[in-house]
Amino acid sequence: MRLVVFDVDGTLVDSQHHIIRAMTAGFAAAGLEPPPRAEILGIVGLSLPVAVAQLLPMADLATQARVVEAYRVSYMQARGERAAPLYPGALDCLDRLSARDDLLLAVATGKSRRGLDAVIAAHGLQGRFVSLQTADGHPSKPHPSMLWQALADAGCEARAALMVGDTSFDIQMARAAGMPGYGVTWGYHPAEALDAAGAALIAEDFHHLTRAIEDWAS
Structure with a gap:
């Protein structure tokens, strides 16, 4: 076999539209401007906390955690609206x-x-x-x-x-x-x-x- x-x-x-929407929401929840689309798509494939840490290498862990949590909430909402x-x-x-x-x-x-x-x-x-x-x-x-x-x-x-x-x-x-x-x-x-x-x-x-x-x- x-x-x-x-x-x-x-x-x-x-899933790029869901990902862009969710990452934008995640950054907004932390009071941050989202990175360019190309940068967001560049981290697709990494586990979410690792991806956020790569996009925000200078941010503290609490800020990264806020982005991760808001991303998850937004992605679930988008997935519920349309797969x-x-x-x-x-x-x-x-x-x-x-x-x-x-x-x-x-x-x-x-x-x-x-x-x-x-x-x-x-x-x-x-x-x-x-x-x-x-x-x-x-x-x-x-x-x-x-x-x-x-x-x-x-x-x-x-x-x-x-x-x-x-x-x-x-x-x-x-x-x-x-x-x-x-x-x-x-x-x-x-x-x-x-x-x-x-x-x-x-x-x-x-x-x-x-x-x-x-x-x-x-």
């Missing part, structure tokens, strides 16, 4: 890969488990993944802890697994776990950053990604 681990935000789900959409082709890719008897699928995301569960429920993705790894129980990406646990859950070795993600953090995490990282161009980090991080492949759309995974699994 082989294992394919997917990131969520920026890879399967286009972030899957990228075109994402569901077809997951359906096609999960139908194979030689592949297992998993998730490694900087989201909370509650947030991941909401995504899975909103898009009917139940039953497709053998392992769901979130920020709740692991160090932030690019630490490979989430991938180590996904490998253990699937009973696979790193040489029989790959990571798919849209950020350099995903690629760095994959390399730290001893597996290839496939980058995607429709997410939040540019292709140049994925290449610099050591992506084994950079897919331009889900058709390209699906074929590349099938070739790897053959």
